[in-house]
Every structure is written in C-alpha cells, then in structure tokens.
Amino acid sequence: MHELSVCQALIAQVEAVAVQHGATAVRSIRICVGPLSGVDPDLLQRSYPLVRAGTVADAAVLVIERLPIRVRCERCGLESEATPNRLICTHCGDWHTRLLSGDEMLLASVELEANDNRHVPTVWA
Template identity: 60%
Template structure:
C-alpha cells in the first residue's frame, strides 16, 4: 500500500547518485527486499513504472532480489531459515532468536551510463 512512497524515496536516491556520478542514464537498479520489510516486491514493480516516469531512471530495469528470512538462536546457537510469522529456532524451537536476514529494504546497486570525461590535460 505504501509502495509508491517507497518508490519515490528510491528515485530520490537514484537521481542523487546518478547526478553525483555524472550519469546520463540509469540502466539497472538492484534492490534487496526481505519479507519482513513490510514491502511487497510485485507492488514495488508496479509503482516503479509510475514513479519513474520522466526521471533519469525511466527506462531502467528494476531488479528485486528477495532475501530469505533467517534467524540465529541465542540459546543453541544454530542459524536456521524461518517463516515470516514464525521466527523460532528450527533446531530447538526457542523463540529467543535474532533476525539474521529478512527485513532488508535496500538499494543495493545501480548500473548507469556515464560518458567518458574529456577533461583537458592540465
């Protein structure tokens, strides 16, 4: 539901980075999104088309890499996969776990076209 806000925030960052690198076009955007981030990758894809219109990233390919939910048990020390609504240790069943991955909401990487600089030799 809030994916459009997320996309706008994403594009603000992308435009800033592209500007800093003197890019003429953003070709590919890689996001890392975990199930516990509260953001739905499919909805991001839909919202992105709207949000990116007219920006330097209008034609960019948006790639969303999902992250697996994994927990580390503070009781038995085992790291195991978990379901988003059941973050218990798969080995001993303890609920005293720490999330290792699964709540990411990251702009991981950008690929851009950056023209070669033709700076005069000094």
C-alpha cells in the same frame, strides 16, 4: 499501499547518485527486499514505472532480489531459515532468536551510463 512512497524514495536516491557521478542515464537498479520489510516486491515493481517516468531512470530496469528469513538461536546458537510468523529456532524450538536477515529494504546497486568521451573514475567492485 505504501510501496508508491517507497518507490519515490528509491528514485530520489538513484537520481542523487546519478548526479553525483555525472551520469546521463541509469541502466538498471538492483534492490534487496526481505519478507519482513513490510514492502511487497510485486507492488513495488508495479508502482515503479509510474515513478521512474520523466526521471534519469526513465529506461532503467528494476531488479528485485528477494532475501530469505534467517535467524540465529540465542539458546543453542544454531542458524535456521524461518517464515514471517514463525521466527523460532527450528532446531531446539526456542523463541529467543535474533533475526540475521529478512527485514531488509535495501538499494543495493545502480548501473549508470555516461557519455563515452568523458573521463569517469573507474573502480572495480
């Protein structure tokens, strides 16, 4: 559905990062996707080869990290894992919960390549 346009936005961001760091190629792209993001990881993975073609990410691997849904109950304060259509507290059953994780659609990291003889700033994560 809209995964193709999300993928185009992803590649545009990766291209900008590559230019900013003077990279000649992108080796891998890692993204985080939660079930409530509205994006299907499999469709994203399928549209990816079409979008990366001819870009600096032409040979880059797309790694999709699937994040779980977690909520915190505002009534009892406990955290629980939840499913997309049942975001209530599993401990006390109350529906006044706050989502902690699960709606992410996040570009987490990019692994870049540069010419070996060129100095690049090195900062360890």
